[in-house]
Amino acid sequence: xxxxxxxxDGYFRIGSPENVFCYLIEGTDKAMLIDTGFGYGNLREAVRxxxxxxxxxxxxxxxCDHVGGNGQFEESCFIHEQDLAxxxxxxxxxxxxxxxxxxxxxxxxxxxxxxxxxxEDFEMETYLNRSCGNLQTIKEGDLFELGKASMxxxxxxxxxxxxxxxxxxxxxxxxxxxxxxxFVWLFAKETTxxxxxxxxxxxxxxxxxxxxxxxxxxxxxxxxxxxLYIRAASEADYEKGEPFESFFAQETKPKVCALDGMxxxxxxxxxxxxxxxxxxx
Numbered sequence: 001x002x003x004x005x006x007x008x009d010g011y012f013r014i015g016s017p018e019n020v021f022c023y024l025i026e027g028t029d030k031a032m033l034i035d036t037g038f039g040y041g042n043l044r045e046a047v048r049x050x051x052x053x054x055x056x057x058x059x060x061x062x063x064c065d066h067v068g069g070n071g072q073f074e075e076s077c078f079i080h081e082q083d084l085a086x087x088x089x090x091x092x093x094x095x096x097x098x099x100x101x102x103x104x105x106x107x108x109x110x111x112x113x114x115x116x117x118x119x120e121d122f123e124m125e126t127y128l129n130r131s132c133g134n135l136q137t138i139k140e141g142d143l144f145e146l147g148k149a150s151m152x153x154x155x156x157x158x159x160x161x162x163x164x165x166x167x168x169x170x171x172x173x174x175x176x177x178x179x180x181x182x183f184v185w186l187f188a189k190e191t192t193x194x195x196x197x198x199x200x201x202x203x204x205x206x207x208x209x210x211x212x213x214x215x216x217x218x219x220x221x222x223x224x225x226x227x228l229y230i231r232a233a234s235e236a237d238y239e240k241g242e243p244f245e246s247f248f249a250q251e252t253k254p255k256v257c258a259l260d261g262m263x264x265x266x267x268x269x270x271x272x273x274x275x276x277x278x279x280x281x
Contacts, residue, residue: 027146039069060177070133083162
């Protein structure tokens with residue numbers, strides 16, 4: 001199977017070669033899928049290999065690596081209203097075609113090696129013509145009862161204006177998509193001000209969750225990490241930043257602003273935290 005499914009403490013982590021993670025929580029009555037990744041492989045088959053319960057699908061935000069598999073599902077896909085347009089944009093043929101080319105030349109950031117992240121049975125036209133799913137909107141405070149698993153929606157803007165996170169109340173775990181982390185992009189048109197992002201970080205820190213679970217980092221984040229993220233965002237100085245080669249929004253001339261004089265070479269060292277910003281941000 002293209003996807004790697006791992007049973008964690010109270011949920012399943014569904015990983016793919018391009019380092020994107022989706023999460024599946026199974027209650028006694030329903031199941032919830034958080035994000036659908038790029039959707040290169042048969043995600044529906046992967047999910048149904050774990051559960052046959054009625055499915056709720058949540059998109060933490062509208063970027064292509066979180067909504068790309070929506071069209072594989074008949075079930076509703078819930079997303080914040082402020083990311084609806086972004087989801088439609090990132091589901092068009094042009095962006096999907098760009099994703100495929102990017103996937104063919106994927107980079108392992110830890111080893112520096114290039115690899116092809118597409119599955120062997122990948123069908124280009126099927127992928128390019130796929131819809132963004134049956135979208136419905138969600139907002140702060142919405143609650144999904146799965147049966148002994150209560151999933152609460154929190155608005156966590158920054159990386160996108162409509163970014164949301166999902167609190168698994170019984171486990172005190174927060175699934176955050178790309179809302180926070182040691183390397184957050186804040187340079188594209190859909191991102192917010194740094195002040196809004198910092199407010200989101202403070203909100204998430206105040207929650208005191210037992211774990212913060214992101215979409216690209218297999219390591220669970222903890223509340224102490226958020227002190228680093230807040231510092232990185234607060235102290236970021238564009239003029240001192242390191243130029244960053246992005247595969248989109250390059251016209252904003254993004255720069256990596258890392259803590260304590262660190263650079264991209266230090267990305268996997270303890271204590272690394274950075275934001276990638278434009279001059280405007």
